[in-house]
Amino acid sequence: MSIRNFIPTATIDQTGIEERVARLNSRSIKKESKVFALKMALNMIDLTTLEGKDTPGKVKQMCYKAMHPHDALPGIPTVAAVCVYPTFVALAKKELGNSGVKVASVATAFPAGQSSRDIKLRDTKIAVDAGADEIDMVISRGKFLAGEYAFVYDEIAAIKEACKSSRLKVILETGELSTLDNVRLASEIAMQAGADFIKTSTGKIQPAATAPVTLVMLEAIRDYYYETGRMVGMKPAGGISTAKAALQNLVMVKETLGATWLSNLWFRFGASSLANDVLMQLAKEAEGRYQSGDYFSKD
Amino acid sequence: MERIEVLKTYKLYIGGQFPRTESGRYYALTNKQGATIANVCLASRKDFRNAVVAARGAFAGWSSRSGYNRSQILYRIAEMMEGRKQQLVDELLLQGISKSSATKQVETGIDHWVYFAGWCDKYQQVFSAVNPVQSSHFNFSVPEPTGVVVAIASQDSPLVSVIDLIAAAIAGGNTIIVLASSKYPLCAITLGEIIATSDVSGGVVNILTGKPEELLGQFASHMDVNALVLPEIANDLLTKAKLEGANNVKRVHHYKNTNWERGDFLQPYPIMDLQEIKTTWHPIEQIGSSGSKY
Numbered sequence: 376m377s378i379r380n381f382i383p384t385a386t387i388d389q390t391g392i393e394e395r396v397a398r399l400n401s402r403s404i405k406k407e408s409k410v411f412a413l414k415m416a417l418n419m420i421d422l423t424t425l426e427g428k429d430t431p432g433k434v435k436q437m438c439y440k441a442m443h444p445h446d447a448l449p450g451i452p453t454v455a456a457v458c459v460y461p462t463f464v465a466l467a468k469k470e471l472g473n474s475g476v477k478v479a480s481v482a483t484a485f486p487a488g489q490s491s492r493d494i495k496l497r498d499t500k501i502a503v504d505a506g507a508d509e510i511d512m513v514i515s516r517g518k519f520l521a522g523e524y525a526f527v528y529d530e531i532a533a534i535k536e537a538c539k540s541s542r543l544k545v546i547l548e549t550g551e552l553s554t555l556d557n558v559r560l561a562s563e564i565a566m567q568a569g570a571d572f573i574k575t576s577t578g579k580i581q582p583a584a585t586a587p588v589t590l591v592m593l594e595a596i597r598d599y600y601y602e603t604g605r606m607v608g609m610k611p612a613g614g615i616s617t618a619k620a621a622l623q624n625l626v627m628v629k630e631t632l633g634a635t636w637l638s639n640l641w642f643r644f645g646a647s648s649l650a651n652d653v654l655m656q657l658a659k660e661a662e663g664r665y666q667s668g669d670y671f672s673k674d
Numbered sequence: 675m676e677r678i679e680v681l682k683t684y685k686l687y688i689g690g691q692f693p694r695t696e697s698g699r700y701y702a703l704t705n706k707q708g709a710t711i712a713n714v715c716l717a718s719r720k721d722f723r724n725a726v727v728a729a730r731g732a733f734a735g736w737s738s739r740s741g742y743n744r745s746q747i748l749y750r751i752a753e754m755m756e757g758r759k760q761q762l763v764d765e766l767l768l769q770g771i772s773k774s775s776a777t778k779q780v781e782t783g784i785d786h787w788v789y790f791a792g793w794c795d796k797y798q799q800v801f802s803a804v805n806p807v808q809s810s811h812f813n814f815s816v817p818e819p820t821g822v823v824v825a826i827a828s829q830d831s832p833l834v835s836v837i838d839l840i841a842a843a844i845a846g847g848n849t850i851i852v853l854a855s856s857k858y859p860l861c862a863i864t865l866g867e868i869i870a871t872s873d874v875s876g877g878v879v880n881i882l883t884g885k886p887e888e889l890l891g892q893f894a895s896h897m898d899v900n901a902l903v904l905p906e907i908a909n910d911l912l913t914k915a916k917l918e919g920a921n922n923v924k925r926v927h928h929y930k931n932t933n934w935e936r937g938d939f940l941q942p943y944p945i946m947d948l949q950e951i952k953t954t955w956h957p958i959e960q961i962g963s964s965g966s967k968y
Contacts, residue, residue, distance in 0.1 A: 664921065665723055667898035668730075 387555035387591055396586040399630060400623045409622070410660050414452055416621040417444060417653045419639045420646055421479055421610070423458040424674075425486075425578065434463045436674045438470035445654045445671060448661060454650060455639035456509060460485075461498060464505035479509035479544070483534060486548075486577035488513035492530065499537040510534070511544040513577060514561065516551045524564055531568035544572035544610055544643075549588045550580040558588055562595035572608035578645060583613025589624060593631040600632075609636070612645025618656040621649060684859065686715050686883065687866030689728030690876015695884075696720050703859065706770045714859050717884035719892040722851065725880040726898050729822045729849040732877030737819045737847035741795030748791035748845060751872040755784050758868055762833065765860040769832070782935055783837045789940050790841035797846065797942045797949075805953070812956040817949035819847035820925060821900035824893045826886050828906050831934040832858030836865060838934055839903055840879055842944035848901070851880040853893075859883040887911075894918035894926075901925035901948050905932055 404412055422441045424433060434457075441454045456477035457467050467478045480502035484490035490498075499510055512534050518526045535543050545565040549558050565573050573592055576583035589611045596607045609628065615621055621644060628636050636642050651673075655666040685692040697718035702710045715721075736744075755762070759780050766776035798817060805813040823843045828835035832855045843850040854862030866881040882889075886907075893902055894915040902915055902924055916926045927947050932938045 663895075665726070665892075665896045665898065667896075667922065669922075670897065 387559055389555055389587070392555065392587045392590055396590055396627070399590075399626050400586070402623075402626050404622050404626070406660075410657065412622050412625055413618060413653050413657050413660070414450075415637065416618065416625060416644065417650060417657075418452040418455060419642055420454040420644045420650050420653075421456045421458045421612075422454045422650060423578065423612070423645055423647050425458065425460060425481060429460065429463065431463070431466055433674065434459055434466055435470055438467055438476075440650070440672060440674060441476045442471065442474045444650060445658070448654070448658060451654070451657065455643055458511060458645060461502040461505065461507070464502050464507045468506040477508040478506065479511055480505070480507035481511045481513075481546075481577075482507075483512040485511070485513055485546075486579040488515050489517070492533065495530070496533060496537050499534050503537065503539055503541050507541055509542045509544060509572075510538050511546055511574060513546045513548060514565065516548050519552070519557070519561060519564075524560075527561075528564050528568045531565055531570060535569035542571040542608075543569065544574045544608075545570040546574045546577055546612075547592075548577055548580060549575050549584075549592075550582050555587065555591050558591050559595050562592050563599065566595070566599045566605075566607050570607060572610050572643070574610040574612055574643075574645065576611075576613040576645075578613035581614075584611035584615055584645075586623065586627070590627055590631065593627060597632055606635070606641060608641040608643065610643040610645055615644055615646050616648045616652060618649070618653045621653060681712075684712050684714055684863045684883070686717055686721060686725075687863065687870065687879070687881040688721065688725045689731075689880065690870060692866070692870075693721075696724070701856075703769070705768065711768055712860060714856075714883050717853070717882040717889065719889065721882060721884075722889055722892050723896070725851045725882060726822060726896055728877035729851055729880055730898055732875055733819075733821060733849045735875055736844070736849055736878045739847070741798060741847075744845060744847065745791045745794035747873045748787055748794060748841060751869055751874070752784050752787035752791065754868045754872045755780075755787065755865075758864070759784070762861050762864055765864060766833070766858070769858045769860060771832075771858070779831075779833050779935060782937075783833050786834060786837050786937075786940065787841060790838075790845045790945075793942055793945055794845045797945050800942060801946055801949070807955075810958050812958050813953065814956075815951050815953040817846070817946060818952050820948050820950050821848060822898060823848045823850045823901045823903060823948055824853075824896075824899050825850060825903035826853045826890070826893075826905070826907065827855050827862065828932070828934060829855045829857050831855070833861045833865065834934040835905065835932075835939075836862045836881075838939040838944070839905075840865075840869075842939065843903070843948050844874070844878060846945045846948050848948050849878045849880075851882065853886060853889060854881060854883045856883070856885055890915060891918065894924070895921070897922045899924060901927070903927045903929075903948075905929040 441457050444451050453476050456479045458479040461480050464480045482499040482502045483495040547561045562573050651671045658666045685694050695715040695717050699716040700713045701716050703712045703714050705711050762780045763776045802816045807813045825839040869879050895918045919926050
């Protein structure tokens, strides 16, 4: 791995990636396996609200939903975490108590990341001090595209240090990186700099977590693991709103990284509307009727 | 050299697109002489579910258009249909309907669009009310569309019943999925093409071809369907549909002995059958001797 020179280690075969994705997407998962996978997917969701209009009330509501996704159905797990702005971390922490649901906070001038190192570090510190279990940072895409890889690397490493014991997710914002080669390189830089998770997108830019991008990142994680023995997590975020897409992601993880990664310790979905679609599918499997959004809480 | 005629593939109309059935199943439509005239999609429950998703997605946009705008769009459908009259007549002839009846059916259908276009911004006034109440409230009731409607067209009225069922639902701001007559399915799909080019957004109208007995159970049990319109269904099936539909309190309507071509459906009541009445209690000042002041 020649990351020290910041030279991409592999050139991505885009057609090959798309073919592989198409083949994996054709897997059929039904009945008990489907229920098992749906519950697993639900348990991997980072329930997210990152809007300018977020209020304490909205965050409280979402925390309740995180702990009680749909009480009408027995045996439903909680989601993995809630993901909020730093200002809401303390509140979310209090609401979630000892439910086991983690609090993730975006930081480093999310979503654009166009700010000074000082402010980004301070932003991270505020979130960590407020009790965030996980920090979702954005990389400086402008610097990356300008070829200043060392800058990007140093920044991630600095934020990692500021995270103390909180786990660091590094958002590559793949929708702005143009090519799969760039996605691969950014993944390697992030992992080398100490990322605990690499994450596709902020959710503010389209396209977000497309299947080819996710597969490239999963392969980067696999190669990094073979090289160093360190496990890095993956979080596709934005654009995954159907249970079907979630199951296809799980298939990709299983086939690329193996069953060890099939836990919310190593794989997450960043989504807000996915949870309800998964719940609707679970209700369908339980009751035999196709469901309506009218019977599931919106937030 | 003789030219080989290009035959049309009759597909479904779902979410503004014309997909083949995902099941890959079809049935051969034959004329009286037993010759195959077309292969027709046998829609599966998956096609139906896709249509429900499309119809639900289109509901917010369609129901929030002004009645006046919906009226313009329904009138536009009539205009488009007038231009494709000959094609519809030819299809009815191909399916073995007599020439005079075919022309009559197409012309009647066009007129029915115009009729329902007229109601789009008027049924609200006719059926709304200001209600007298014994408290200081301004109390009024207005009809609002119920949501996603599923209808099964009449077997023997291949065009006019389809138009009446669609028009009554969408004039009132609902979105609809219609199962065409399995005996005469061709012009329903052509109607879909007409609707697709008439400023009706994708998903507002969805047209399936297939077997009612195969799909009715799915229609009745889907929780995201708000109303069923089953004009000609047998009583035992109707009871079943009502029982299953009760899970989400579906409206189930049955119109016995309707003569579509005669214009039996040309009333505002089929529109109202797919509306919910919303009553608002709006607080006002104390009502004095001179009456309320709102």
